[in-house]
Amino acid sequence: MKQSNFKAWLYLLPAVLFLGVFMVYPLVEVVIYSFEEGYNSASQTVFGVGGYNYSYVLHDPYFLQAVRNTFIIVIITVPVSTGLALLISVGLSSVKPLRELYQTVYFLPYVTNTLAVGLVFMILFKKTAYTDGMVNLLINFFGGESVDFIEGPYWAKMFVMCFYTVWVVLPFKILVLTSALASVDRTYYNAARVDGTSKLRIFTRITLPMISPMIFYLIITGFIGAFKAYSDEVALFGVNLNAAGMNTIVGYVYDMLYGNGGGYPSFASAAALILFAIVLTITCINLLVSRKSAR
Numbered sequence: 237m238k239q240s241n242f243k244a245w246l247y248l249l250p251a252v253l254f255l256g257v258f259m260v261y262p263l264v265e266v267v268i269y270s271f272e273e274g275y276n277s278a279s280q281t282v283f284g285v286g287g288y289n290y291s292y293v294l295h296d297p298y299f300l301q302a303v304r305n306t307f308i309i310v311i312i313t314v315p316v317s318t319g320l321a322l323l324i325s326v327g328l329s330s331v332k333p334l335r336e337l338y339q340t341v342y343f344l345p346y347v348t349n350t351l352a353v354g355l356v357f358m359i360l361f362k363k364t365a366y367t368d369g370m371v372n373l374l375i376n377f378f379g380g381e382s383v384d385f386i387e388g389p390y391w392a393k394m395f396v397m398c399f400y401t402v403w404v405v406l407p408f409k410i411l412v413l414t415s416a417l418a419s420v421d422r423t424y425y426n427a428a429r430v431d432g433t434s435k436l437r438i439f440t441r442i443t444l445p446m447i448s449p450m451i452f453y454l455i456i457t458g459f460i461g462a463f464k465a466y467s468d469e470v471a472l473f474g475v476n477l478n479a480a481g482m483n484t485i486v487g488y489v490y491d492m493l494y495g496n497g498g499g500y501p502s503f504a505s506a507a508a509l510i511l512f513a514i515v516l517t518i519t520c521i522n523l524l525v526s527r528k529s530a531r
Contacts, residue, residue, distance in 0.1 A: 266505045266508055266509065267505070267509065269501050269502050269504075269505035270289055270290070270502060270505035270506040270508075270509050271285050271286065271287070271289070272284075272285060272289075272502050273285065273286055273288045273289065273502065274502075289502045289503055289505070289506035290506045290510070292503060292506075293503055293506045293507045293510065294510070296503075298478050298483065298488060298491075299485075299488050299507060301478075301481065301483060302483045302484050302485050302487060302488040303485060305394070305397075305481075305482060305483060305484055306462070306463060306465065306484045306485050308394060308398075309394075309397060309398060309401060309462050309465055309484070310459060310462040310463060312398045313398050313401040313402050313405070313458075313462055314455060314458040314459055314462055316398075316402055317401070317402045317405050317406050317409060317458065318409060318451065318454055318455055318458060320402065320406060321406055321409035321410045321412075321413050321454070322413055322451070324342065324406075324410050325410050325413035325414045325416075325417055326417065326439070326443070328342070328410070328414055329414060329417045329418065339410075339411070339414060342406075342407055342410050343407045343410070343411055344407070345403060345404060345406070345407050346404075346407035346408050346411070350404060350467050350468065350471060351467070351470075351471045353400070353403070353404060353471070354400065354468065354470075354471020354472050355471065357396065357399075357400050357403075357471075357472060358386060358471075358472055361385035361386055361396050362384075362385065362386040362387075363382065363384045363385075363386070363387075363388075368382045369385070371385065386472065386473065387480070390481060393473065393480065393481070393482055394482075396472060397468070397469065397472065397482060400468055400471075400472060401462065401465065401468055404468065405458065405461065409454050409458075412450055412453070412454060413447065413450060413451070413454070416446075416447040416450040417443070417447060420442070420443065420446045420447065421446075424442045424446070425438060425442065428441075428442060448526075449526075452522065452525075452526035455522060456519055456522045456523070456526075459515070459518050459519065459522065460515055460519065463485065463486075463511065463514065463515050463518075464486050465484050465486065466484055466486040466487045466490065469482050469483070469484055469487060470487075475495075477491075478491065485507060485510075485511045485514075486511070488507055489504045489507045489508050489511070490504075492504035492507065
C-alpha cells in the first residue's frame with residue numbers, strides 16, 4: 237500500500253512542481269507585494285508594510301470606474317447569454333434537418349479570433365469621416381438619429397460592449413447546453429407525452445431539472461470569465477480604456493503594471509487580490525445556491 241502511494245505521488249510530482257512554481261509561488265508573491273508600501277522595482281526596496289495599497293486602490297477613481305464597468309458587464313451579459321443559449325439549444329434540439337449545420341454556424345464565433353471579431357464590431361458601430369457605420373444606417377433607415385457607439389455616450393459604449401461579450405460567449409454555452417439536452421433520457425419525455433403534459437410543463441419539470449447542473453456550471457464560469465474581461469474592451473475601444481471610460485478591473489491591473497502610468501506592482505497586486513476576493517465570494521454564493529436547488 238505504501239509503495240503504491242509512493243508511485244502515485246511520484247506520478248503527480250511533475251504536476252505538483254508545475255503548479256507550485258507557476259501558480260502557488262506567484263500568488264504568494266502577489267500577496268507580499270500587495271502589503272509592501274512604496275515598492276521600487278529598480279532598487280528592490282520598500283518604505284514599509286501595511287494596507288496603504290488597498291486604501292489607495294479602493295479610493296482611486298479609475299479603479300472605481302473599472303469596478304462599475306465590470307459589474308455592469310457581469311450583471312447584463314451572464315444571464316442574457318445563458319438565457320439565449322438555452323433558447324437556441326432547445327430550438328436546435330427540436331430541429332432534425334440540418335441540425336449539424338446550424339450547430340456549426342452557431343459555433344463559428346467561438347473559434348474566431350477575439351480581436352478579429354472586435355474589429356468587425358467596430359466597423360459595424362463606429363462613426364468615421366466616410367460613414368456612420370452599418371448599424372447607424374439601419375437606425376437612420378427607420379427614422380432614428382445616428383449614435384457614436386465607440387466614442388459617444390457611456391450607455392452606447394456599454395451597449396456595444398455587452399452585445400459583443402454576449403456574441404463571443406454564446407457559442408460555447410450553446411455547445412454545452414446542446415450536449416446536455418442530448419443526454420437527457422428520452423423515456424421521461426415519452427412518459428410525459430403519454431400523460432398529455434404540455435410542452436411548457438415538460439420544459440420546466442423535466443428539461444430544466446435534468447440540465448440544471450450544466451446551467452449552474454455555465455453561470456459560474458460565466459461570472460468568472462466576465463470578471464476577467466479585458467481583451468474584448470481593447471478590441472473595441474483601444475488600449476487607452478481609462479480615456480474611453482471603459483476600463484475593467486483586469487485592465488486596471490494591467491495599466492498599473494505596464495500602462496502609461498505603470499510600474500506600480502504593489503497597487504496592481506492589491507487590485508488583483510480585491511478581484512480575487514470578489515470572484516471567490518460570488519463563486520461561493522453560486523455554489524451554495526446550486527446545492528440548495530439540487531436538493
